[in-house]
Amino acid sequence: MQIKQFTAKENRANADFLLLQDGVDSQYKHITVGNFLKDLSTGNQSGDVSSNWQIINADFSLSAGDKGLIYSPQDIALTLPATGEIELKRKSPTNKVNLTNLTKINDITLTAGSEVLLAFSKYATKLIYDSAVGWFSIPMEDIIIKRPLSLPSANLIQKFYAFDLALADNTKIATWVDTASGLNATQSDTNQQPIYKTNIFDALPAVSFNSSYLNTDLSYLVNQPYTIAVVESRSTSNQAYFFGMDSSGGNQGLHVGYRGNSEITLAQYSNDLNFGIEAYTNAFKSNIWIFSNSSRGKEIWRNGIKIASNSNTDNLTAGNNGRVGRAQNNNYQGYIGLITTWIGQKSTTEIQDIFTAINNTFAIY
Structure with missing residues (x-):
């Protein structure tokens, strides 16, 4: 039934x-x-x-x-x-x-x-x-x-799920609550606050970023393997990072997102993993990204399929100036429905389980 x-x-x-x-x-x-x-x-x-x-x-x-x-x-x-x-x-x-x-x-x-x-x-x-x-x-x-959002709970550190905001359409967001650990993402400057939008990912809402961003604590990523999952749809052909840090120095500046019009990246201000993708076409396109740093190396998964990897296992050595909707002083433009992070090793099976759990909720693929 x-x-x-x-x-x-x-x-x-x-x-x-x-x-x-x-x-x-x-x-x-x-x-x-x-x-x-x-x-x-x-x-x-x-x-x-x-x-x-x-x-x-x-x-x-x-x-x-x-x-x-x-x-x-x-x-x-x-x-x-x-x-x-x-x-x-x-x-x-x-x-x-x-x-x-x-x-x-x-x-x-x-x-x-x-x-x-x-x-x-x-x-x-x-x-x-x-x-x-x-x-x-x-x-x-x-x-x-x-829809049921039953994410694997082991070592789940941050969970930013747009539906949990439960706001009116076009509301500015001063605080995006982290429902995993309380490491909230905040923005006191009203000119830099993203906007809550209803019915973006099918019937589910999203947070709209357009030269806006939120501040958060990412210090828990230091010296740790990690996995980051993101549901998003970009609205620009420009460089656009949706998660990371406004910090520089080797392995001290995480930046995850679009390095350019036709390239996706998992980068730490060194040991970057870049991969060529199709160019932006001015059409709404949903993606479920999973970025992994583990004993296997760096990996990028798109919609349940591993599309890029290397053998580098270096961890982050600093976690300052954490951002949602921005990294390396470069703002994301588009919609984010979910950002979640885990620390610790994740097997390929566990990564596929993460994708399945997210896709069961967003029904993208």
């Missing part, structure tokens, strides 16, 4: 189905929009739904044969416990819906312990069960779906 997202429809056709709770017998039943409007105007019953319909205001359970219309002016948090039953709960009020055997949302497989957030921009969505397609949702407005 799964929930699917359908395009918002402000004005519904008469043949569209509504799912309602009957105000007389409390059963969940369906009716066409045309008949529902007819009921409201005449008081007659049609479509097996009493004219005394009501908004659902109490806790209830749904199984495969039930149907219901759920109104929620607040976000609805959806959590999958280890038992396999999902609880769909309003944050306020505390009404909830139990959905048995829900396994997917928008074709993304859920795993036990994952959390999914359905954030509604207006007041209603319909959770509908159909024998042909299973459960699906028709929102009154487009909804944002937080």
Whole structure:
């Protein structure tokens, strides 16, 4: 069973189905929009739904044969416990819906312990069960779906996930919270603050950088193997680093990103690993990058495939002037949905697991 997202429809056709709770017998039943409007105007019953319909205001359970219309002016948090039953709960009020055997949302497989957030921009969505397609949702407005982001947790040090910001569209960002260790990225200068943008990576938001950047502590990278994962889409053909340090000196100035229009790099101000890529084409293109420094050497992975490597194993010897959206005084231009870092050795299998976890959330490839 799964929930699917359908395009918002402000004005519904008469043949569209509504799912309602009957105000007389409390059963969940369906009716066409045309008949529902007819009921409201005449008081007659049609479509097996009493004219005394009501908004659902109490806790209830749904199984495969039930149907219901759920109104929620607040976000609805959806959590999958280890038992396999999902609880769909309003944050306020505390009404909830139990959905048995829900396994997917928008074709993304859920795993036990994952959390999914359905954030509604207006007041209603319909959770509908159909024998042909299973459960699906028709929102009154487009909804944002937080797909499960279950990253490998061993030695995860920083996690900047745009969805966690939960801001209004076009909001300037003074602090991007690191939800792994609290090593936040901040910017007090309002002229240098990036902007939160909704619906960039499909239904997921991103942080837009355009000659803007955030400051963060990267000292934990010193003398450590590390892995950096980034979800981004650039909007420039110029040099554009999305993560690193504004510091120079051999192995003292990490810079990760686009060295030029057709080159990607993992660099430490020495021992650089560069690789040629296609030039920017002024089109939105999402990438999942993974940059690794380990006992194997330096590696660059793009969308689950290792595209470049060398045998250099030198670690960083300094971690000053950490930046998100910039490095070596060179600003990134584009959208960043996620930046995460791990310390310690990561095998090729672990790197592929990181890609799979990220792609399960962003559904890019």
